[in-house]
Amino acid sequence: MQTDTKTVVERKDLQGLFDSLKKAGYGLFGPTLGGNAIVYDRISSTDDLPAGWLDNQDNGTYRLSKDKTGALFGYTVGPTSWKKFLYPPERRLYEVQKDERRFKIIPSEPKVEKQAFIGVRPCELAAIAIHDKVLTGGPYADTAYAENRKNLFVVAVNCTRAGGTCFCASMKTGPKATAGYDLALTEVIEGGRHYFVVQVGSDAGAKIMNGLTHKDAGQAELQAAGEAEAVAAAQMGRKLNTDDLPAILNRNFDSPHWGNVANRCLTCGNCTLVCPTCFCMNVEDTTELDGSRAERSRRWDSCFTVGFSYIHGGSIRPSVAARYRQWLMHKLAYWPDQFGSFGCVGCGRCITWCPVGIDLTEEARLVRDGDKGPKS
Ligand code: SF4
Numbered sequence: 001m002q003t004d005t006k007t008v009v010e011r012k013d014l015q016g017l018f019d020s021l022k023k024a025g026y027g028l029f030g031p032t033l034g035g036n037a038i039v040y041d042r043i044s045s046t047d048d049l050p051a052g053w054l055d056n057q058d059n060g061t062y063r064l065s066k067d068k069t070g071a072l073f074g075y076t077v078g079p080t081s082w083k084k085f086l087y088p089p090e091r092r093l094y095e096v097q098k099d100e101r102r103f104k105i106i107p108s109e110p111k112v113e114k115q116a117f118i119g120v121r122p123c124e125l126a127a128i129a130i131h132d133k134v135l136t137g138g139p140y141a142d143t144a145y146a147e148n149r150k151n152l153f154v155v156a157v158n159c160t161r162a163g164g165t166c167f168c169a170s171m172k173t174g175p176k177a178t179a180g181y182d183l184a185l186t187e188v189i190e191g192g193r194h195y196f197v198v199q200v201g202s203d204a205g206a207k208i209m210n211g212l213t214h215k216d217a218g219q220a221e222l223q224a225a226g227e228a229e230a231v232a233a234a235q236m237g238r239k240l241n242t243d244d245l246p247a248i249l250n251r252n253f254d255s256p257h258w259g260n261v262a263n264r265c266l267t268c269g270n271c272t273l274v275c276p277t278c279f280c281m282n283v284e285d286t287t288e289l290d291g292s293r294a295e296r297s298r299r300w301d302s303c304f305t306v307g308f309s310y311i312h313g314g315s316i317r318p319s320v321a322a323r324y325r326q327w328l329m330h331k332l333a334y335w336p337d338q339f340g341s342f343g344c345v346g347c348g349r350c351i352t353w354c355p356v357g358i359d360l361t362e363e364a365r366l367v368r369d370g371d372k373g374p375k376s
Pocket residue numbers: 271274275276277278331343344345346347348349350351360
């Protein structure tokens with residue numbers, strides 16, 4: 001089977017994909033119901049998928065509802081992202097043991113498992129591509145991330161419904177997957193039939209497909225998949241105008257608007273923790289009280305904490321306004337210089353999970369509206 005081949009897998013045969021991946025030695029991770037939300041977790045069969053569950057999202061709002069279609073991927077995105085598996089919230093870097101008058105350093109080798117992600121949205125493929133660049137693209141690669149990445153199999157799922165806070169079309173990251181997957185599925189439910197059009201994205205994907213029941217995609221099935229994908233693009237209500245955005249934000253560094261956001265922002269850091277591209281971390285040491293042992297760990301951090309920007313003598317971003325500005329400007333103004341793309345993929349999580357409903361598309365628009373243009 002060639003890359004880009006399109007085939008059809010019936011709903012009843014989808015378990016074959018899970019079985020084929022397990023046989024190839026992959027641990028399976030995908031969407032499932034957990035704590036009144038759809039979260040990514042370890043799964044083992046299609047029974048674990050959130051059949052018929054839809055998420056309804058808006059600023060500061062997330063609710064699940066059930067429909068009758070039985071769609072396995074009818075939801076959009078939840079509070080978790082794939083970074084929790086590729087770049088876990090906590091990782092021990094090494095341990096130090098006191099051995100009489102000497103110290104022994106014991107490096108912590110990360111436990112690497114072959115992982116198959118099932119249900120990666122197109123915007124999330126873009127987020128993983130961003131992390132690839134940030135965490136492995138420079139002279140100081142994150143070796144644990146690189147190992148996880150090497151052992152990853154990606155089953156993407158094209159969106160056939162836009163969530164209330166999505167704006168991937170503005171960021172050109174969705175709603176259809178174009179790269180970065182081994183297999184890409186489009187779910188179609190019509191006329192009493194439930195099936196998936198599967199596009200092969202790599203040799204590894206072709207190999208897995210050989211292990212499950214499928215048939216060549218016909219014209220009618222391809223058309224139905226195309227129509228389902230078009231629904232998500234047409235539904236997307238939220239937009240971010242990215243034209244000249246880094247320059248506009250940079251020249252409005254001192255805009256009074258940052259103070260307006262600060263009146264609402266709680267600096268809780270939710271937006272950074274749910275964001276699939278935020279990667280800031282802190283390194284912490286923990287020592288036994290008797291001095292016999294210590295360990296050094298890396299933990300996710302957030303630019304919303306005062307301590308994050310602590311440099312000898314104090315924090316360089318003591319105000320809420322400075323911390324919110326840093327977050328938004330890193331995503332939309334500084335990131336293009338650093339990494340050649342925006343640091344936002346338009347997944348909408350930060351809007352949904354902000355307890356006071358702050359919306360970066362709206363805040364960026366207000367800065368743009370107040371822009372007086374370049375100084376002459
Ligand atoms: S900044 Fe918000 S919308 Fe953009 S990728 Fe992060 S969570 Fe998603």
